[in-house]
Amino acid sequence: MHKVLSYLGLGSNEGDRERNLRTAIERLGQTPGIRVLRTSALRESTLVGEGPKQDPFLNGVVEIETTQSAAALLAVCKALEAAAGRALPAKKNHPRPLDLDLLLYGDLRIDTRDLVVPHPELLARVFVLEPLLELGLSEELLRERCAIERPCLLTAQSELSAKCSEWLEGGCLVGLVPTMGALHQGHASLFERARRECDRIVATIFVNPLQFGPKEDLAAYPRDLPGDLRICAAAGVDAVFAPSPGEMYGDGFCSTVAVGREAETMEGALRPGHFQGVATVVARLFALARPHRAYFGQKDAQQVAVIRRLVKDLGFPLRLVECPTVREPDGLAMSSRNVYLDAADRRAAGVISLALRTAQEAFRGGERDRDAIVRAAVAVIAAEPRAQLDYLELRSDGDLLPQPAGAVSGGRLVTAVRFGAARVVRLLDNMPLVENSESSQS
Amino acid sequence: MHKVLSYLGLGSNEGDRERNLRTAIERLGQTPGIRVLRTSALRESTLVGEGPKQDPFLNGVVEIETTQSAAALLAVCKALEAAAGRALPAKKNHPRPLDLDLLLYGDLRIDTRDLVVPHPELLARVFVLEPLLELGLSEELLRERCAIERPCLLTAQSELSAKCSEWLEGGCLVGLVPTMGALHQGHASLFERARRECDRIVATIFVNPLQFGPKEDLAAYPRDLPGDLRICAAAGVDAVFAPSPGEMYGDGFCSTVAVGREAETMEGALRPGHFQGVATVVARLFALARPHRAYFGQKDAQQVAVIRRLVKDLGFPLRLVECPTVREPDGLAMSSRNVYLDAADRRAAGVISLALRTAQEAFRGGERDRDAIVRAAVAVIAAEPRAQLDYLELRSDGDLLPQPAGAVSGGRLVTAVRFGAARVVRLLDNMPLVENSESSQS
Numbered sequence: 060m061h062k063v064l065s066y067l068g069l070g071s072n073e074g075d076r077e078r079n080l081r082t083a084i085e086r087l088g089q090t091p092g093i094r095v096l097r098t099s100a101l102r103e104s105t106l107v108g109e110g111p112k113q114d115p116f117l118n119g120v121v122e123i124e125t126t127q128s129a130a131a132l133l134a135v136c137k138a139l140e141a142a143a144g145r146a147l148p149a150k151k152n153h154p155r156p157l158d159l160d161l162l163l164y165g166d167l168r169i170d171t172r173d174l175v176v177p178h179p180e181l182l183a184r185v186f187v188l189e190p191l192l193e194l195g196l197s198e199e200l201l202r203e204r205c206a207i208e209r210p211c212l213l214t215a216q217s218e219l220s221a222k223c224s225e226w227l228e229g230g231c232l233v234g235l236v237p238t239m240g241a242l243h244q245g246h247a248s249l250f251e252r253a254r255r256e257c258d259r260i261v262a263t264i265f266v267n268p269l270q271f272g273p274k275e276d277l278a279a280y281p282r283d284l285p286g287d288l289r290i291c292a293a294a295g296v297d298a299v300f301a302p303s304p305g306e307m308y309g310d311g312f313c314s315t316v317a318v319g320r321e322a323e324t325m326e327g328a329l330r331p332g333h334f335q336g337v338a339t340v341v342a343r344l345f346a347l348a349r350p351h352r353a354y355f356g357q358k359d360a361q362q363v364a365v366i367r368r369l370v371k372d373l374g375f376p377l378r379l380v381e382c383p384t385v386r387e388p389d390g391l392a393m394s395s396r397n398v399y400l401d402a403a404d405r406r407a408a409g410v411i412s413l414a415l416r417t418a419q420e421a422f423r424g425g426e427r428d429r430d431a432i433v434r435a436a437v438a439v440i441a442a443e444p445r446a447q448l449d450y451l452e453l454r455s456d457g458d459l460l461p462q463p464a465g466a467v468s469g470g471r472l473v474t475a476v477r478f479g480a481a482r483v484v485r486l487l488d489n490m491p492l493v494e495n496s497e498s499s500q501s
Numbered sequence: 502m503h504k505v506l507s508y509l510g511l512g513s514n515e516g517d518r519e520r521n522l523r524t525a526i527e528r529l530g531q532t533p534g535i536r537v538l539r540t541s542a543l544r545e546s547t548l549v550g551e552g553p554k555q556d557p558f559l560n561g562v563v564e565i566e567t568t569q570s571a572a573a574l575l576a577v578c579k580a581l582e583a584a585a586g587r588a589l590p591a592k593k594n595h596p597r598p599l600d601l602d603l604l605l606y607g608d609l610r611i612d613t614r615d616l617v618v619p620h621p622e623l624l625a626r627v628f629v630l631e632p633l634l635e636l637g638l639s640e641e642l643l644r645e646r647c648a649i650e651r652p653c654l655l656t657a658q659s660e661l662s663a664k665c666s667e668w669l670e671g672g673c674l675v676g677l678v679p680t681m682g683a684l685h686q687g688h689a690s691l692f693e694r695a696r697r698e699c700d701r702i703v704a705t706i707f708v709n710p711l712q713f714g715p716k717e718d719l720a721a722y723p724r725d726l727p728g729d730l731r732i733c734a735a736a737g738v739d740a741v742f743a744p745s746p747g748e749m750y751g752d753g754f755c756s757t758v759a760v761g762r763e764a765e766t767m768e769g770a771l772r773p774g775h776f777q778g779v780a781t782v783v784a785r786l787f788a789l790a791r792p793h794r795a796y797f798g799q800k801d802a803q804q805v806a807v808i809r810r811l812v813k814d815l816g817f818p819l820r821l822v823e824c825p826t827v828r829e830p831d832g833l834a835m836s837s838r839n840v841y842l843d844a845a846d847r848r849a850a851g852v853i854s855l856a857l858r859t860a861q862e863a864f865r866g867g868e869r870d871r872d873a874i875v876r877a878a879v880a881v882i883a884a885e886p887r888a889q890l891d892y893l894e895l896r897s898d899g900d901l902l903p904q905p906a907g908a909v910s911g912g913r914l915v916t917a918v919r920f921g922a923a924r925v926v927r928l929l930d931n932m933p934l935v936e937n938s939e940s941s942q943s
Contacts, residue, residue, distance in 0.1 A: 089531045092580025126583055131576030134569050138534025141568055220818035228672055313762050314780070314814035319755025338756070342784070347816040349791055372756035374789040376662035 062124050063165040064096075065132065066194070068178070068187045069119050070104075070158040074144070076117040077101065079156050083139050084121055090135055092126040099190030107184065110152030120162065120190035129164040133174050136161065162187060166204065171229025172258045177205045210262070210288065210296045216307070216347050219300045223261065223348045231258035235350035235377075237341060240264040240301075241281035241395035242290045245385040249354040250294035252382050257352060261298040262291050263344055268304055270336030281395055300348075307343065316342040318372070321364045321458055325450055325473060326487070334365045341366055345375045353377055358384040358392045360473055360489040364459045384488070386412065392488045404478040407445040408486060414439035414451070415472050415490040422492045427466045429453050432492070440476060449475035449485065456491055469493065504566050505607040506538075507574065508636070510620070510629045511561050512546075512600040516586070518559040519543065521598050525581050526563055532577055534568040541632030549626065552594030562604065562632035571606040575616050578603065604629060608646065613671025614700045619647045652704070652730065652738045658749070658789050661742045665703065665790045673700035677792035677819075679783060682706040682743075683723035683837035684732045687827040691796040692736035694824050699794060704733050705786055706743040711750070712778030723837055742790075749785065758784040760814070763806045763900055767892055767915060768929070776807045783808055787817045795819055800826040800834045802915055802931040806901045826930070828854065834930045846920040849887040850928060856881035856893070857914050857932040864934045869908045871895050874934070882918060891917035891927065898933055911935065 067087070071079040080101060088095040101119040125132060136159035143157035162178045169176040181187055182205050192198060213219050226233050234257030236249045242264075253260040264287055271277035284301060291299050315335055322334035345353065353370075355363050363381050370379055385393045390412030391405075400408055418436035426432055433453050440446050451474040455462055462470055473489040509529070513521040522543060530537040543561040567574060578601035585599035604620045611618040623629055624647050634640060655661050668675050676699030678691045684706075695702040706729055713719035726743060733741050757777055764776035787795065795812075797805050805823050812821055827835045832854030833847075842850055860878035868874055875895050882888050893916040897904055904912055915931040 086531075086533055089528075090533060090580075091528055091577055091584050126580055127576050131573050131580075134573030134576070135533055138532075138568055138573075142533050216816050217818075220816070224818065227669060230670060310813065311762065311810075312814050314758065314760050314811055316784075316815070317757050317759070319757075320753065321755075342758075342788075343814070343816045346784075346788065347818065349818075368753075369756055371752065372754050372785070373758070374658050374662070374785045376659075376666065376789065376791075 062126055063167075065123050065125055065129075065164045066162040066191060066196075067121050067123065067132075067136065068158075068160040068162050068190075069121065070116045070160075070186070071143075071156055072106075072114045072116040073154040073156040076114075079143050080117060080119060083143065083157055083159065086139055086142070087121065087123065087135070090127075092131075093135070094124045095121055096124055097122045097194055099193045102186065102189070104186035106152060108152050111154075113154040116158075116186065118186040118190070120187065120194060122194055129161060129167065129169055129174060129176060130171075132161055132164070160187075162191070163204070168207075169229075170225055170259075172231045174229075177201075177207075179207070181205050210291045210299045212288065213261075213298055213300045214302055214306065216302060219261070219263075219298075219302075219347050220349075222298055223350070226259045227349060232352070233257060233348070233350045234260040234352045234354060234380075235344065235348050236260060236262045236296075236354045237344050238262060238264055239266045239280065239395065240287050241283055241398075242287045243385075243393050243395065245356050245358060245393040247290055247294050248385050249356060249382050250291065250296055252380065253352065253354050254295045256380070259297045260295070261300060261348060261350070262296045263348075264299060264301040265307060265340065267307075267336060267340040269308070269339055270333050272330055272332065275330070276396075276399075279399075281398055300344075307340070315339055316369065316373075318365045318368045320460070321361070321368045324461070325452065325459075326361050326475065327365075329449060329475070334362070337362055338365060338369050342369060342373060342375075345370075345377065350377055352380055354380045354382060356384060357381050357489070358394065359487060360471060361459055364457070368458070390416070392486070394486060396484055396486065399482060399484040400478060404445055404484065407443050408476075408478060410440055410443040410446055411474060411476050411486060411488045412490070415474065415488060418453075418472055419490055419492060422469075423494060427468075429462055429464050429467045432467070433472075436472060436474070440474075445478055447477040449477060453492070467492070504568055505609075507565050507567055507571075507606045508604040508633060508638075509563050509565065509574075509578065510600075510602040510604050510632075511563065512558045512602075512628070513585075513598055514548075514556045514558040515596040515598040518556075521585050522559060522561060525585065525599055525601065528581055528584070529563065529565065529577070532569075534573075535577070536566045537563055538566055539564040539636055541635045544628060544631070546628035548594060550594050553596075555596040558600075558628065560628040560632070562629065562636060564636050571603060571609065571611055571616060571618060572613075574603055574606070602629075604633070605646070611671075612667055612701075614668075614673045616671075619643075621649070623647050652733045652741045654730065655703075655740055655742045656744055656748065658744060661703070661705075661740075661744075661789050662791075664740055665792070668701045669791060674794070675699060675790070675792045676702040676794045676796060676822075677786065677790050678702060678704045678738075678796045679786050680704060680706055681708045681722065681837065682729045683725060683840075684729045685827075685835050685837065687798050687800060687835040689732060689736050690827050691798060691824050692733065692738055694822065695794065695796050696737045698822070701739045702737070703740040703742060703790060703792070704738045705790075706741060707749060707782065709749075709778055709782040710746055711781055712775050714772055714774065717772070718838075718841075721841075723840055742786075749782070757781055758811065758815075760807045760810045762902065763803070763810045766903070767894065767901075768803050768917065769807075771891060771917070776804070779804055780807060780811050784811060784815060784817075787812075787819065792819050794822055796822045796824060798826060799823050799931070800836065801929060802913060803901055806899070810900070832858070834928070836928060838926055838928065841924060841926040842920060846887055846926065849885050850918075850920060852882055852885040852888050853916065853918050853928060853930045854932070857916065857930060860895075860914055861932055861934060864911075865936060869910075871904055871906050871909045874909070875914075878914060878916070882916075887920055889919040891919060895934070909934070 099120045103115045140157045234253035316338040317335045389409035414436040421435040456471045469492045471491045478484045541562045545557045582599045676695035758780040759777045831851035856878040863877040898913045911934045920926045
């Protein structure tokens with residue numbers, strides 16, 4: 060059986076600290092498949108991070124030789140912590156009689172839900188680093204082993220699949236956030252939501268040529284990978300997949316994924332092929348990454364409806380998470396295309412959300428007639444000479460299908476408005492009709 | 502920490518058998534997170550299954566209470582086996598100083614690559630069952646816990662996704678064999694190949710309405726779920742997914758997946774929409790099941806080319822495995838539609854493979870002209886008055902794209918031939934042009 064050299068970090072700041080550590084080391088040595096080779100000197104440290112006032116820790120590192128898998132070693136550590144009287148589930152940064160961490164396991168890198176090796180804080184924690192150096196490991200070696208890029212940048216589709224497979228098989232809940240880059244606070248809000256809900260999150264950055272028409276702004280679409288990577292890093296994104304168009308659509312690519320009903324009207328009617336391009340790239344990303352959750356902004360409401368249909372119809376086993384639109388102070392929905400607006404158009408563009416809020420107020424004031432509600436919004440946009448309305452419709456919420464004329468009980472206002480003369484900028488927005496004001500921005 | 506009552510089976514037939522078992526039980530009790538509660542009497546048994554002549558086993562069962570996970574318990578068992586001097590990797594059914602099996606772990610069912618609990622042979626092995634009864638477990642309870650349907654029949658898409666997720670996260674290599682049922686030896690050969698290569702295999706049985714044209718044989722297509730399940734059981738299929746059309750295409754289904762080039766000619770030209778139906782259902786099955794490998798028969802060569810393109814273009818991280826055509830004694834390729842043939846047509850249908858072999862022989866005899874090779878095959882079919890040729894083409898092998906006229910260095914002959922007057926039966930076949938005779942049937 061293969062023998063692996065491994066290092067465990069031990070700590071205690073409750074009860075008889077030294078006895079707790081010595082007992083743990085002794086019981087480690089009695090465990091089948093584990094041989095304790097050496098133990099560092101024990102030393103004191105104070106709590107890292109915020110927590111209640113507590114005694115200093117006594118820390119050390121043991122070097123073991125083991126035939127156990129890393130996962131089995133972790134289970135042994137948990138059992139020893141429990142045997143030492145550690146309360147479970149452990150409260151973060153509270154005093155504990157025993158804390159055991161798997162620091163290194165041969166030269167293996169492990170990235171699973173319950174175990175990351177080398178330990179992510181290995182270099183940052185003096186009470187771990189010093190004992191390892193004492194046991195003869197070189198700082199250079201440790202720095203090399205622990206050099207982990209975050210987010211890790213993936214450009215090949217095979218890298219994306221392999222990384223996500225590792226996470227999936229390691230029990231991680233994986234979240235995917237597909238974007239076209241030029242990231243702003245709206246995207247950041249998707250990353251933050253994904254970060255709260257998932258064990259690992261991957262952002263994709265790809266300006267998808269399939270979803271641009273021949274006269275559209277594919278070439279001009281803003282691109283800023285270094286800036287995007289900084290935003291991803293700040294939001295705690297684990298991996299960024301940023302492929303080239305050739306990587307996505309090379310080698311005789313000739314397949315299409317299309318959605319019917321949800322993709323037929325509004326953007327689908329004005330931008331032929333657009334949603335087919337969206338459905339194709341999103342299906343491809345879902346197939347490659349196999350995420351448990353996928354995050355999209357509600358700002359592109361029809362896109363969300365199309366993708367919801369795609370997920371249902373093709374059976375991708377994932378949860379689609381729609382996130383509220385993030386707005387500028389004047390109410391303009393954040394969009395990568397807002398940078399196209401000149402100063403005057405930018406000032407005028409606040410009219411879109413004003414129009415939607417006006418219709419919303421009419422609804423709250425008791426107006427229930429579909430066309431009257433729509434007229435209230437259209438009138439606001441018509442009053443702004445820089446704005447040209449493509450459409451403004453009151454659709455059912457969720458699937459965004461047309462509602463019959465007459466009385467409505469709710470729904471969602473969906474609009475596209477053009478600005479600019481030399482260069483046309485199309486801006487999308489939408490707002491639900493709701494009685495209370497809580498979700499008026501979603 | 503949650504405490505679980507678990508049962509381990511112990512066996513030894515090498516060295517001091519009793520000492521081996523007693524030592525293992527003692528070391529189990531010293532392991533963190535494990536408390537040995539009771540041990541059954543030890544008893545002798547002889548080897549189950551084939552193996553070299555060897556001494557009888559001494560067996561027993563221990564009851565433990567543990568805070569360890571089932572996977573960690575398994576690791577402890579492996580470490581104890583190694584510590585007892587068991588050679589690794591262990592040879593199947595060879596003498597061993599110690600054999601430890603996790604029989605039960607609370608009432609948990611586990612179905613992973615390395616661990617299946619309750620132990621699949623629990624009821625079949627007297628030397629395990631008797632000690633469990635001795636320790637007070639009722640036979641009724643054991644029968645209930647171990648009642649595992651095989652293959653397990655899944656009808657809801659959510660069941661398929663959940664079962665495959667369990668396998669994926671349990672480290673299993675999962676193979677998918679999509680079929681339309683009416684299973685024959687051709688399908689069985691796919692199952693056997695998948696069984697050899699994968700940890701878990703799932704067959705799907707679904708007569709996919711999307712791939713039938715309005716005048717085609719959807720209603721008449723043969724269906725025999727009980728017979729199919731028997732074939733799956735005999736081939737060691739782990740799960741069968743047999744959904745209703747409503748389960749697959751209910752609730753406003755309106756999405757399509759389509760492949761370009763590979764789907765345009767031959768079957769694609771004669772059966773409009775056929776390959777779109779195939780691509781849609783296969784993409785859906787891949788999305789739901791997320792297999793590592795998918796098995797298809799070479800008999801439907803263009804279908805394989807279309808699916809290979811689909812896998813590449815959408816990025817499904819799986820390996821497509823093409824399996825050789827299985828033939829009747831007269832050379833007719835096995836097909837569920839062969840049952841449609843009346844006796845005279847059935848006798849005549851051998852002409853298809855005869856025609857392909859004739860062209861193959863011409864190639865082996867030195868003929869290299871594309872059209873001359875095709876003419877050699879067409880002449881054979883033309884001589885059979887019951888056969889009507891839809892097409893017979895010499896395509897490039899693999900992607901089945903057209904080859905220019907003139908000299909060829911190889912390729913694949915692909916044909917569709919109709920039989921029957923009142924009821925038309927279209928039969929497909931294909932054969933590679935190869936110099937040696939080894940793969941002439943593939």
